[in-house]
Amino acid sequence: MNDLVLSNKKAVVLLKKSESLLNVTRNILKPSDDQWADFLLRWFKENIEQESSQYPKSKKDLLKITTLYLRWNRLQEVPKELFNLKQLEILELNNNSLSFLPKELGCLKRLRILNLNINNLTKLPAEIVNLNRLELINIKNNKRLELSTEQIDWLNELYRNGCTVTYDKYKFMLGE
Numbered sequence: 565m566n567d568l569v570l571s572n573k574k575a576v577v578l579l580k581k582s583e584s585l586l587n588v589t590r591n592i593l594k595p596s597d598d599q600w601a602d603f604l605l606r607w608f609k610e611n612i613e614q615e616s617s618q619y620p621k622s623k624k625d626l627l628k629i630t631t632l633y634l635r636w637n638r639l640q641e642v643p644k645e646l647f648n649l650k651q652l653e654i655l656e657l658n659n660n661s662l663s664f665l666p667k668e669l670g671c672l673k674r675l676r677i678l679n680l681n682i683n684n685l686t687k688l689p690a691e692i693v694n695l696n697r698l699e700l701i702n703i704k705n706n707k708r709l710e711l712s713t714e715q716i717d718w719l720n721e722l723y724r725n726g727c728t729v730t731y732d733k734y735k736f737m738l739g740e
Contacts, residue, residue: 600645601626607645612637627651635659635679644668658682658702670694678702681730685709693718702730711736 601623608619614636620626631654634642639660647668655672657665658681665680670691677700680688685706693714695701701722703709709732711719720739723729729738 598623600648604643604645604648607643611639630654630674632656642666647671650674653677655679665689665692667691673697676700681705687711688715690714696722698722698727700728700730704730704732706732709735 605620605623605626608616612619612634615633618633620629626649628651629649630651632646632649632652633656635656636659639657639662641662642657642665644666647666648671650671651674652672653674654677655675656677656679658679660683662680662683662685664685665688667689668691669689670693672695674697675695676697678695678698679700679702681702682705685703686708687710688703690712701719716736716738719729719731719736723738731738
């Protein structure tokens with residue numbers, strides 16, 4: 565009987581230590597969970613000139629945004645934190661100076677419209693093929709853009725499923 569009581573006390577002590585460690589871990593991780601949102605709000609304020617009144621001013625608004633117009637801002641890059649906005653359905657990045665996009669673009673599973681027209685893109689991230697809900701994608705007027713075979717197959721599949729695919733027809737041969 566004494567062994568059982570002693571074993572029980574050891575289990576309680578171990579449980580309390582585990583709970584304490586879990587609380588410490590939660591406190592360490594929690595602040596960084598929304599640091600990306602603070603960063604993104606600052607980035608909007610510092611980098612967006614056109615249509616700036618439509619950008620969220622608070623974290624609450626940022627987390628609800630479904631449409632983002634970042635066009636005509638002379639952007640040379642977009643931060644990967646932008647792609648934490650998992651609820652985005654429309655992303656307009658046209659008429660900038662983007663030369664690349666982060667691989668995190670492929671995380672925007674709800675995206676229906678992606679406009680990349682008139683940029684300096686040389687390639688698209690491989691993860692773009694994860695965007696299977698697209699109804700419209702515009703990659704036209706990116707003079708140095710090269711697509712992988714997988715990306716061309718993906719664009720063909722989108723097109724066959726009713727997506728409007730706008731591209732430079734002299735550069736790529738999609739099976740239309």
